[in-house]
Amino acid sequence: MLCDLNVPWPVNDYETKPTLDQLNTLKLIILTLDELNYTHIAINLTIPQNLKLANNKINVNPIDLKLLNLPRWKGSINDQGHDHDSTGSGSFKNIQKIFKRLTISIEEPSKCSLLSKLNNFNSVFDVISIQPLSEKALLLAVTNLDIDLISFKFDEKLPCFLKHKLICSAIEKGIKFEISYNSLLSDNNYIKRQFFTNTLSLIRSSRSRGLIISSGAKSFLELRSLFDITNLIILLGMNHNDCKLSMTDIPGKVILNGRLRYKSYKQIVTIDEFSNILNNEIEEENNNREDSNLFIKDNDKKRKSYLNNVMEREKKKLKN
Amino acid sequence: MNNSKDSIEYKLLSRCSNFNNEKKIVDALDSRYSLTGSQKNYLILKPTEGDNNTSKNKKRKKKSLSILRQITSNTGNNNNNNNNKFNGLRTRNEFKTFIKNNLKLQKNLNKKLSCTTNSVESFQEFNEILKFEDFIKINELWNSYLKNLLSVSNNKLPNVQAALSKLSSADLIGSFITVIKSSTYNNVGIAGIVIWESQYNFIIVTPRNNNWKDDINIPIPTLSVNYTSKEKIGGIRIISKRNTIFGFYLPINDQELIEFSVIGNRFLIKSYDRANKKFKNHNVNDLI
Numbered sequence: 164m165l166c167d168l169n170v171p172w173p174v175n176d177y178e179t180k181p182t183l184d185q186l187n188t189l190k191l192i193i194l195t196l197d198e199l200n201y202t203h204i205a206i207n208l209t210i211p212q213n214l215k216l217a218n219n220k221i222n223v224n225p226i227d228l229k230l231l232n233l234p235r236w237k238g239s240i241n242d243q244g245h246d247h248d249s250t251g252s253g254s255f256k257n258i259q260k261i262f263k264r265l266t267i268s269i270e271e272p273s274k275c276s277l278l279s280k281l282n283n284f285n286s287v288f289d290v291i292s293i294q295p296l297s298e299k300a301l302l303l304a305v306t307n308l309d310i311d312l313i314s315f316k317f318d319e320k321l322p323c324f325l326k327h328k329l330i331c332s333a334i335e336k337g338i339k340f341e342i343s344y345n346s347l348l349s350d351n352n353y354i355k356r357q358f359f360t361n362t363l364s365l366i367r368s369s370r371s372r373g374l375i376i377s378s379g380a381k382s383f384l385e386l387r388s389l390f391d392i393t394n395l396i397i398l399l400g401m402n403h404n405d406c407k408l409s410m411t412d413i414p415g416k417v418i419l420n421g422r423l424r425y426k427s428y429k430q431i432v433t434i435d436e437f438s439n440i441l442n443n444e445i446e447e448e449n450n451n452r453e454d455s456n457l458f459i460k461d462n463d464k465k466r467k468s469y470l471n472n473v474m475e476r477e478k479k480k481l482k483n
Numbered sequence: 484m485n486n487s488k489d490s491i492e493y494k495l496l497s498r499c500s501n502f503n504n505e506k507k508i509v510d511a512l513d514s515r516y517s518l519t520g521s522q523k524n525y526l527i528l529k530p531t532e533g534d535n536n537t538s539k540n541k542k543r544k545k546k547s548l549s550i551l552r553q554i555t556s557n558t559g560n561n562n563n564n565n566n567n568k569f570n571g572l573r574t575r576n577e578f579k580t581f582i583k584n585n586l587k588l589q590k591n592l593n594k595k596l597s598c599t600t601n602s603v604e605s606f607q608e609f610n611e612i613l614k615f616e617d618f619i620k621i622n623e624l625w626n627s628y629l630k631n632l633l634s635v636s637n638n639k640l641p642n643v644q645a646a647l648s649k650l651s652s653a654d655l656i657g658s659f660i661t662v663i664k665s666s667t668y669n670n671v672g673i674a675g676i677v678i679w680e681s682q683y684n685f686i687i688v689t690p691r692n693n694n695w696k697d698d699i700n701i702p703i704p705t706l707s708v709n710y711t712s713k714e715k716i717g718g719i720r721i722i723s724k725r726n727t728i729f730g731f732y733l734p735i736n737d738q739e740l741i742e743f744s745v746i747g748n749r750f751l752i753k754s755y756d757r758a759n760k761k762f763k764n765h766n767v768n769d770l771i
Contacts, residue, residue, distance in 0.1 A: 286644075309764060337766035420767045428647035429762035430770075431749045434741075478619065 166414035169377035314341035334373035343379030625657030
């Protein structure tokens with residue numbers, strides 16, 4: 164499991180639709196990620212704080228993977244039917260799941276009307292994150308909001324000095340922090356310097372716990388493999404093992420947290436089998452997550468489930 | 484009343500420094516039971532602090548009484564008994580001993596079975612052990628209860644979120660449950676009907692011979708799968724909720740069923756507190 168939770172969606176609002184060029188670059192990014200052995204990917208939509216929500220719940224999420232005309236995911240349900248060929252052009256080599264992520268950048272929390280409607284996003288996006296631009300927003304995100312991720316703008320100055328107490332209280336709650344390495348690869352020296360100071364302070368205040376590393380790449384040339392990134396982050400004073408964890412396990416937890424918010428009631432009772440929680444194929448196919456027909460799908464498969472088998476057997480015994 | 488000089492009281496008082504006169508002693512002895520004197524004609528008894536001793540004695544006495552006598556004795560006493568945490572007659576304690584005895588019987592049976600090749604039915608203990616077949620009716624009742632709760636009918640299915648929030652406060656006694664994932668790997672795959680839910684444990688009744696081994700189809704008959712003696716017996720199992728994930732399902736009609744799973748780590752609440760509790764999301768570190 165190798166994750167990249169930040170593949171930016173080219174458009175930042177609802178009205179404009181992505182042009183063909185932009186879609187092509189996005190497709191190229193995804194295909195190179197596949198080539199670099201990534202397995203779980205999240206496509207990230209970043210919206211400003213004063214954006215108005217679309218009325219229709221289906222339209223809240225503009226990310227449409229069907230536009231990209233992507234190959235089939237590895238090991239998907241459709242894959243088993245016809246032309247099962249893992250090496251051919253028909254399917255990905257490594258990518259198993261593509262998730263959808265929402266990032267709201269907040270400067271003044273009181274002006275942001277989206278925050279009260281965060282529940283509406285639960286059913287549409289897999290991962291919800293916040294990009295605080297001021298100290299107020301950071302405090303609010305850590306203490307009050309029900310989110311998975313906090314990401315900073317790495318090409319600018321951080322909103323405030325990061326205190327260990329604040330950051331680690333967030334990590335204890337289950338909110339992780341994101342380092343996106345794309346600003347390191349830019350030509351501008353100022354941005355590079357900012358990246359170094361920002362990540363250093365983030366690593367220091369979090370004691371290298373609960374960090375995830377993602378690309379945030381705008382073109383496929385900005386992507387790096389796992390080992391390249393570990394080399395880079397070791398330079399910044401992070402442990403080798405921690406660095407690998409922040410590319411594999413911790414993003415997995417972020418996804419699980421986000422999926423559980425939709426698939427379960429307060430992480431107590433979940434619908435579906437627990438191992439199926441990361442599976443978002445059925446919803447993608449239906450393109451309608453609000454509907455309850457998500458409840459039952461491919462009955463024959465479920466009918467053979469172990470639970471039912473035991474029960475049926477016992478009932479038959481009784482009749483005999 | 485004995486005022487002679489040989490009496491014990493007289494001799495005791497004669498030693499006392501206050502009563503140096505013989506007359507004083509006689510006066511004091513005369514007036515000790517009088518109604519008008521400084522002395523009072525009754526004794527004041529105050530409760531001492533050694534309460535525990537007396538209650539222990541009472542307990543000993545009451546244990547020796549037969550159950551019939553206890554029932555027929557005063558109702559006031561019975562109330563006191565019910566307040567006592569360790570009283571054997573409390574339903575809770577009775578249930579506890581019942582389960583303990585059952586587990587003991589299963590253990591004995593297990594020992595006997597492992598020595599012989601006889602079938603389980605041939606042993607005497609088998610008749611006293613809880614059996615899965617008796618609880619199938621409870622499971623059917625539970626199914627109809629859950630259908631009512633979620634308002635499921637043949638055509639209509641409930642909204643996901645609403646159904647899940649109702650499920651979090653639903654009663655699970657009677658549901659058919661399996662252990663999907665667990666840190667104690669011996670428990671994985673155990674399935675049975677829940678008969679009791681405590682804060683930290685589910686108590687379930689498992690069927691005989693029914694385990695994942697039944698689903699293995701081996702074409703060569705000589706390589707048939709063997710069951711351990713514990714699996715042959717079935718009966719009560721106590722499964723802790725910590726670090727386990729349980730699955731259960733609700734059949735809608737003959738062909739369809741809805742599957743749910745319960746995350747045990749978040750379920751460590753007494754079932755009657757669960758109805759009113761406000762839940763919160765937590766760190767998911769313990770779920771992977």
